[in-house]
Amino acid sequence: MAKPKVAFYWCASCGGCEETVVDLNEDILKVADAVDIVLWPVALDFKRKDVEALKDGEIAVSFINGAVRLEEQEDMVKLLRQKSGLVVAFGACAHLGGIPGLANFHTRDTIFQRVYKDTPSVENPEGTLPQERTKIGDIELTLPEFYDTVQTLDQTIPVDYYLPGCPPPPDSVMNAVNAILSGQLPEKGTVLAPNKALCDTCPRNETKPEKLSIKEIKRPWEIKIDSEKCFLEQGLICCGPFTRSGCGETCINANMPCRGCFGPVDGVVDQGARGLSAIVSLLGLEGEEKMTDEEVEKLVGGLEDPAGIFYRFSLPSSLLRRKRVA
Ligand code: SF4
Numbered sequence: 001m002a003k004p005k006v007a008f009y010w011c012a013s014c015g016g017c018e019e020t021v022v023d024l025n026e027d028i029l030k031v032a033d034a035v036d037i038v039l040w041p042v043a044l045d046f047k048r049k050d051v052e053a054l055k056d057g058e059i060a061v062s063f064i065n066g067a068v069r070l071e072e073q074e075d076m077v078k079l080l081r082q083k084s085g086l087v088v089a090f091g092a093c094a095h096l097g098g099i100p101g102l103a104n105f106h107t108r109d110t111i112f113q114r115v116y117k118d119t120p121s122v123e124n125p126e127g128t129l130p131q132e133r134t135k136i137g138d139i140e141l142t143l144p145e146f147y148d149t150v151q152t153l154d155q156t157i158p159v160d161y162y163l164p165g166c167p168p169p170p171d172s173v174m175n176a177v178n179a180i181l182s183g184q185l186p187e188k189g190t191v192l193a194p195n196k197a198l199c200d201t202c203p204r205n206e207t208k209p210e211k212l213s214i215k216e217i218k219r220p221w222e223i224k225i226d227s228e229k230c231f232l233e234q235g236l237i238c239c240g241p242f243t244r245s246g247c248g249e250t251c252i253n254a255n256m257p258c259r260g261c262f263g264p265v266d267g268v269v270d271q272g273a274r275g276l277s278a279i280v281s282l283l284g285l286e287g288e289e290k291m292t293d294e295e296v297e298k299l300v301g302g303l304e305d306p307a308g309i310f311y312r313f314s315l316p317s318s319l320l321r322r323k324r325v326a
Protein backbone atom coordinates (compact mmCIF):
# COMPACT_ATOMS: atom_id res chain seq x y z
CA MET A 1 0.00 0.00 0.00
CA ALA A 2 1.26 3.50 -0.83
CA LYS A 3 2.49 5.43 2.16
CA PRO A 4 0.73 8.72 3.01
CA LYS A 5 2.51 11.71 1.56
CA VAL A 6 3.70 14.38 3.99
CA ALA A 7 5.14 17.84 3.35
CA PHE A 8 7.09 20.14 5.65
CA TYR A 9 7.41 23.79 4.71
CA TRP A 10 8.80 26.93 6.35
CA CYS A 11 7.72 30.52 5.87
CA ALA A 12 9.00 33.42 8.02
CA SER A 13 10.72 31.14 10.46
CA CYS A 14 13.92 30.93 12.51
CA GLY A 15 14.46 27.26 11.67
CA GLY A 16 13.77 26.14 15.25
CA CYS A 17 10.61 24.31 14.22
CA GLU A 18 12.66 22.36 11.67
CA GLU A 19 15.08 21.60 14.48
CA THR A 20 12.28 20.07 16.53
CA VAL A 21 11.55 17.62 13.69
CA VAL A 22 15.22 16.64 13.69
CA ASP A 23 14.99 16.36 17.51
CA LEU A 24 12.56 13.47 17.09
CA ASN A 25 15.84 11.50 17.11
CA GLU A 26 15.20 7.83 16.33
CA ASP A 27 11.47 8.56 16.01
CA ILE A 28 12.25 10.47 12.81
CA LEU A 29 13.16 7.10 11.29
CA LYS A 30 9.73 5.77 12.27
CA VAL A 31 8.14 8.80 10.61
CA ALA A 32 10.32 8.40 7.51
CA ASP A 33 9.37 4.72 7.42
CA ALA A 34 5.64 5.36 7.75
CA VAL A 35 5.29 8.28 5.32
CA ASP A 36 6.56 9.47 1.99
CA ILE A 37 8.06 12.96 2.47
CA VAL A 38 7.36 14.97 -0.69
CA LEU A 39 8.66 18.39 0.39
CA TRP A 40 11.09 19.47 3.12
CA PRO A 41 13.20 22.43 1.93
CA VAL A 42 15.52 22.39 4.94
CA ALA A 43 16.58 18.78 4.38
CA LEU A 44 15.56 17.44 0.98
CA ASP A 45 15.92 18.78 -2.55
CA PHE A 46 12.34 18.89 -3.76
CA LYS A 47 11.18 21.81 -5.87
CA ARG A 48 7.93 23.70 -6.24
CA LYS A 49 7.30 21.93 -9.57
CA ASP A 50 7.37 18.57 -7.72
CA VAL A 51 4.48 19.79 -5.58
CA GLU A 52 2.66 21.26 -8.60
CA ALA A 53 2.84 17.84 -10.28
CA LEU A 54 0.87 16.19 -7.44
CA LYS A 55 -2.91 15.79 -7.64
CA ASP A 56 -5.10 18.05 -5.52
CA GLY A 57 -5.40 16.57 -2.04
CA GLU A 58 -2.69 14.00 -2.72
CA ILE A 59 -0.54 15.10 0.24
CA ALA A 60 -2.08 13.61 3.38
CA VAL A 61 -0.79 16.40 5.61
CA SER A 62 1.37 19.50 5.29
CA PHE A 63 3.12 20.78 8.40
CA ILE A 64 3.78 24.49 7.82
CA ASN A 65 5.87 26.56 10.21
CA GLY A 66 6.64 30.27 10.21
CA ALA A 67 4.46 33.31 9.71
CA VAL A 68 3.48 34.59 6.28
CA ARG A 69 5.52 37.67 5.35
CA LEU A 70 6.40 37.29 1.65
CA GLU A 71 4.40 36.86 -1.55
CA GLU A 72 6.37 33.65 -2.21
CA GLN A 73 5.27 32.22 1.13
CA GLU A 74 1.65 33.07 0.42
CA ASP A 75 1.84 31.41 -3.01
CA MET A 76 3.50 28.32 -1.60
CA VAL A 77 1.07 27.79 1.28
CA LYS A 78 -1.87 28.26 -1.11
CA LEU A 79 -0.37 25.58 -3.35
CA LEU A 80 0.16 23.27 -0.36
CA ARG A 81 -3.42 23.88 0.78
CA GLN A 82 -4.67 22.84 -2.67
CA LYS A 83 -2.53 19.70 -2.68
CA SER A 84 -3.14 18.64 0.95
CA GLY A 85 -5.90 16.80 2.77
CA LEU A 86 -4.84 18.37 6.07
CA VAL A 87 -2.80 21.43 6.94
CA VAL A 88 -1.22 21.80 10.38
CA ALA A 89 0.02 25.21 11.58
CA PHE A 90 3.26 24.07 13.16
CA GLY A 91 4.65 26.25 15.92
CA ALA A 92 3.86 29.66 17.36
CA CYS A 93 4.76 31.64 14.23
CA ALA A 94 2.30 29.78 11.99
CA HIS A 95 -0.25 29.53 14.81
CA LEU A 96 -0.22 33.11 16.15
CA GLY A 97 2.37 35.09 14.18
CA GLY A 98 5.16 34.44 16.68
CA ILE A 99 8.38 36.40 16.99
CA PRO A 100 8.43 37.49 13.29
CA GLY A 101 4.98 38.93 13.94
CA LEU A 102 6.51 41.54 16.26
CA ALA A 103 7.53 43.24 13.01
CA ASN A 104 3.91 44.43 12.91
CA PHE A 105 5.01 47.12 15.35
CA HIS A 106 6.81 48.59 12.32
CA THR A 107 6.08 49.12 8.63
CA ARG A 108 7.85 47.75 5.59
CA ASP A 109 9.39 51.20 5.03
CA THR A 110 10.76 51.56 8.56
CA ILE A 111 12.11 47.98 8.45
CA PHE A 112 13.87 48.61 5.12
CA GLN A 113 15.20 51.93 6.38
CA ARG A 114 16.71 50.26 9.44
CA VAL A 115 18.01 47.09 7.77
CA TYR A 116 19.38 48.53 4.52
CA LYS A 117 20.35 52.07 5.52
CA ASP A 118 20.65 52.83 9.25
CA THR A 119 22.21 49.71 10.73
CA PRO A 120 25.79 50.69 11.71
CA SER A 121 27.35 47.70 9.94
CA VAL A 122 25.63 48.53 6.61
CA GLU A 123 27.46 50.51 3.92
CA ASN A 124 24.94 51.62 1.34
CA PRO A 125 25.83 55.18 0.18
CA GLU A 126 23.29 55.14 -2.63
CA GLY A 127 20.53 53.96 -0.34
CA THR A 128 19.66 51.02 -2.57
CA LEU A 129 16.66 49.02 -1.44
CA PRO A 130 15.55 45.56 -2.64
CA GLN A 131 13.45 45.80 -5.81
CA GLU A 132 10.83 43.30 -6.86
CA ARG A 133 12.05 43.54 -10.48
CA THR A 134 15.59 44.34 -11.67
CA LYS A 135 16.66 44.37 -15.33
CA ILE A 136 20.20 43.24 -16.06
CA GLY A 137 20.64 43.29 -19.84
CA ASP A 138 17.99 40.98 -21.24
CA ILE A 139 17.46 39.26 -17.93
CA GLU A 140 14.87 40.28 -15.39
CA LEU A 141 15.57 39.26 -11.80
CA THR A 142 12.64 39.09 -9.41
CA LEU A 143 12.17 39.07 -5.66
CA PRO A 144 8.92 38.23 -3.89
CA GLU A 145 6.93 41.15 -2.50
CA PHE A 146 7.70 41.93 1.14
CA TYR A 147 4.30 42.54 2.76
CA ASP A 148 3.72 45.40 5.13
CA THR A 149 1.89 43.16 7.62
CA VAL A 150 2.91 39.71 8.88
CA GLN A 151 0.05 37.20 8.85
CA THR A 152 -0.67 33.97 10.69
CA LEU A 153 -1.13 30.88 8.56
CA ASP A 154 -4.90 30.82 9.07
CA GLN A 155 -5.17 34.45 7.93
CA THR A 156 -3.81 33.17 4.61
CA ILE A 157 -5.28 29.69 4.10
CA PRO A 158 -7.74 27.46 6.00
CA VAL A 159 -5.91 25.46 8.68
CA ASP A 160 -7.10 22.13 10.10
CA TYR A 161 -4.99 21.79 13.26
CA TYR A 162 -2.54 23.81 15.32
CA LEU A 163 0.59 22.52 17.02
CA PRO A 164 1.53 25.27 19.49
CA GLY A 165 4.94 26.15 20.90
CA CYS A 166 8.16 27.89 20.01
CA PRO A 167 8.99 25.31 18.90
CA PRO A 168 6.45 22.53 19.56
CA PRO A 169 8.06 19.88 21.79
CA PRO A 170 9.08 16.69 19.92
CA ASP A 171 6.64 14.48 21.89
CA SER A 172 3.66 16.62 20.85
CA VAL A 173 4.87 16.46 17.23
CA MET A 174 5.09 12.68 17.47
CA ASN A 175 1.63 12.47 19.06
CA ALA A 176 0.22 14.59 16.23
CA VAL A 177 1.91 12.48 13.56
CA ASN A 178 0.60 9.27 15.18
CA ALA A 179 -2.93 10.69 15.48
CA ILE A 180 -2.89 11.71 11.82
CA LEU A 181 -1.51 8.37 10.64
CA SER A 182 -4.05 6.42 12.71
CA GLY A 183 -6.92 8.69 11.68
CA GLN A 184 -7.72 9.37 15.36
CA LEU A 185 -8.12 13.07 14.98
CA PRO A 186 -10.06 15.57 17.07
CA GLU A 187 -12.47 18.10 15.62
CA LYS A 188 -11.00 20.36 12.95
CA GLY A 189 -9.66 23.62 14.29
CA THR A 190 -8.33 21.98 17.45
CA VAL A 191 -5.11 23.15 19.06
CA LEU A 192 -3.26 19.91 19.72
CA ALA A 193 -2.44 20.57 23.40
CA PRO A 194 -4.46 20.50 26.65
CA ASN A 195 -7.12 23.17 26.97
CA LYS A 196 -5.99 24.44 30.36
CA ALA A 197 -3.66 27.13 31.64
CA LEU A 198 -0.03 26.40 32.35
CA CYS A 199 -0.55 27.40 36.00
CA ASP A 200 -2.86 24.37 36.38
CA THR A 201 -0.01 21.97 35.64
CA CYS A 202 2.86 24.02 37.06
CA PRO A 203 4.76 22.44 39.95
CA ARG A 204 4.91 25.89 41.61
CA ASN A 205 1.14 26.35 41.55
CA GLU A 206 0.75 25.87 45.31
CA THR A 207 2.91 28.91 45.93
CA LYS A 208 1.00 31.10 43.48
CA PRO A 209 -0.70 33.90 45.45
CA GLU A 210 -4.30 35.02 44.95
CA LYS A 211 -3.14 38.62 45.19
CA LEU A 212 0.37 39.88 44.82
CA SER A 213 1.85 42.07 47.48
CA ILE A 214 4.86 43.08 45.41
CA LYS A 215 5.70 46.74 45.08
CA GLU A 216 8.11 46.33 42.19
CA ILE A 217 8.34 44.20 39.07
CA LYS A 218 11.72 42.63 38.53
CA ARG A 219 13.48 41.16 35.53
CA PRO A 220 15.05 37.69 35.85
CA TRP A 221 18.63 38.97 35.87
CA GLU A 222 17.94 41.35 38.73
CA ILE A 223 17.32 38.77 41.47
CA LYS A 224 18.45 35.36 42.61
CA ILE A 225 15.43 33.32 41.58
CA ASP A 226 13.98 30.86 44.10
CA SER A 227 13.53 27.60 42.18
CA GLU A 228 10.51 26.49 44.27
CA LYS A 229 8.35 29.63 44.41
CA CYS A 230 5.90 30.97 41.84
CA PHE A 231 7.66 33.61 39.74
CA LEU A 232 4.83 36.08 40.25
CA GLU A 233 5.33 35.86 44.02
CA GLN A 234 8.95 36.86 43.37
CA GLY A 235 7.95 39.91 41.33
CA LEU A 236 8.75 38.36 37.95
CA ILE A 237 6.19 38.41 35.16
CA CYS A 238 5.21 34.84 34.27
CA CYS A 239 2.73 34.25 31.44
CA GLY A 240 1.49 30.96 32.95
CA PRO A 241 -1.94 32.35 33.94
CA PHE A 242 -2.78 33.21 30.31
CA THR A 243 -0.89 30.51 28.42
CA ARG A 244 -1.97 27.04 27.38
CA SER A 245 -0.25 24.09 29.04
CA GLY A 246 1.32 21.14 27.23
CA CYS A 247 4.97 22.13 26.91
CA GLY A 248 6.02 20.09 29.94
CA GLU A 249 6.69 23.34 31.85
CA THR A 250 9.96 23.62 29.93
CA CYS A 251 10.92 27.14 31.03
CA ILE A 252 9.62 26.75 34.59
CA ASN A 253 11.79 23.65 35.05
CA ALA A 254 14.77 25.66 33.84
CA ASN A 255 13.90 28.29 36.51
CA MET A 256 12.71 30.85 33.97
CA PRO A 257 9.22 32.37 33.79
CA CYS A 258 6.87 31.35 30.98
CA ARG A 259 6.92 33.73 27.98
CA GLY A 260 3.61 32.52 26.55
CA CYS A 261 4.65 30.57 23.46
CA PHE A 262 1.80 28.03 23.61
CA GLY A 263 -0.71 30.81 23.07
CA PRO A 264 -4.02 31.17 24.88
CA VAL A 265 -6.59 28.53 25.80
CA ASP A 266 -9.71 28.07 23.65
CA GLY A 267 -12.07 31.00 23.50
CA VAL A 268 -9.49 33.71 24.25
CA VAL A 269 -9.29 35.93 21.20
CA ASP A 270 -6.46 38.14 22.39
CA GLN A 271 -3.73 36.58 24.53
CA GLY A 272 -2.08 39.93 25.24
CA ALA A 273 -5.25 41.61 26.47
CA ARG A 274 -6.05 38.56 28.60
CA GLY A 275 -2.53 38.65 30.00
CA LEU A 276 -2.65 42.32 30.82
CA SER A 277 -5.95 41.94 32.62
CA ALA A 278 -4.74 38.80 34.48
CA ILE A 279 -1.58 40.48 35.72
CA VAL A 280 -3.24 43.77 36.60
CA SER A 281 -5.94 41.98 38.60
CA LEU A 282 -3.25 40.04 40.50
CA LEU A 283 -1.38 43.23 41.22
CA GLY A 284 -4.26 44.45 43.33
CA LEU A 285 -4.46 47.88 41.78
CA GLU A 286 -8.15 47.80 42.61
CA GLY A 287 -9.99 46.81 45.80
CA GLU A 288 -9.74 47.72 49.46
CA GLU A 289 -6.02 48.08 49.92
CA LYS A 290 -5.57 50.74 47.28
CA MET A 291 -2.05 51.74 46.37
CA THR A 292 -1.02 55.36 46.11
CA ASP A 293 -0.66 56.85 42.63
CA GLU A 294 3.13 56.90 43.08
CA GLU A 295 3.18 53.22 44.04
CA VAL A 296 1.03 52.32 41.03
CA GLU A 297 3.25 54.35 38.73
CA LYS A 298 6.39 52.67 40.07
CA LEU A 299 4.86 49.21 39.81
CA VAL A 300 3.48 49.64 36.28
CA GLY A 301 6.67 51.42 35.22
CA GLY A 302 8.49 48.18 36.02
CA LEU A 303 6.60 46.49 33.19
CA GLU A 304 9.30 47.24 30.66
CA ASP A 305 8.27 46.53 27.08
CA PRO A 306 4.65 45.59 27.87
CA ALA A 307 3.89 44.98 24.17
CA GLY A 308 6.79 42.54 24.02
CA ILE A 309 5.72 40.83 27.24
CA PHE A 310 2.05 40.38 26.43
CA TYR A 311 2.16 40.09 22.61
CA ARG A 312 5.54 38.39 22.22
CA PHE A 313 4.06 35.50 20.23
CA SER A 314 0.61 36.65 19.24
CA LEU A 315 0.53 40.17 17.78
CA PRO A 316 -0.70 39.24 14.24
CA SER A 317 -3.49 37.06 15.70
CA SER A 318 -4.55 39.70 18.24
CA LEU A 319 -7.36 42.20 17.89
CA LEU A 320 -4.67 44.84 17.24
CA ARG A 321 -2.93 42.78 14.50
CA ARG A 322 -0.44 45.58 13.91
CA LYS A 323 0.52 49.06 15.01
CA ARG A 324 -1.78 51.58 13.40
CA VAL A 325 0.04 54.00 11.11
CA ALA A 326 -1.39 57.35 10.12
S1 SF4 B 1 7.72 28.98 16.38
FE1 SF4 B 1 9.67 29.54 17.36
S2 SF4 B 1 11.05 27.88 16.75
FE2 SF4 B 1 9.30 27.84 15.32
S3 SF4 B 1 9.92 29.12 13.60
FE3 SF4 B 1 8.79 30.41 15.02
S4 SF4 B 1 10.42 31.36 16.27
FE4 SF4 B 1 11.32 29.58 15.30
Ligand code: SF4
Residues within 6 Å of the ligand: 198, 199, 200, 202, 203, 204, 205, 206, 208, 229, 230, 231, 232, 238, 239, 240, 241, 252, 257, 258
Ligand atom coordinates in the same frame (compact mmCIF):
# COMPACT_ATOMS: atom_id res chain seq x y z
S1 SF4 C 1 2.47 32.05 37.37
FE1 SF4 C 1 4.11 30.84 36.45
S2 SF4 C 1 5.30 30.04 38.20
FE2 SF4 C 1 3.35 30.75 39.00
S3 SF4 C 1 2.05 28.94 39.02
FE3 SF4 C 1 1.67 29.99 37.07
S4 SF4 C 1 3.08 29.04 35.60
FE4 SF4 C 1 3.77 28.50 37.68
Ligand code: SF4
Residues within 6 Å of the ligand: 165, 166, 198, 243, 244, 247, 248, 249, 250, 251, 252, 257, 258, 259, 260, 261, 262, 263
Ligand atom coordinates in the same frame (compact mmCIF):
# COMPACT_ATOMS: atom_id res chain seq x y z
S1 SF4 D 1 6.90 27.56 29.77
FE1 SF4 D 1 5.75 28.99 28.46
S2 SF4 D 1 7.27 29.91 27.09
FE2 SF4 D 1 8.21 28.09 28.03
S3 SF4 D 1 7.83 26.45 26.56
FE3 SF4 D 1 6.15 26.40 28.02
S4 SF4 D 1 4.52 27.69 27.12
FE4 SF4 D 1 6.43 28.14 26.02
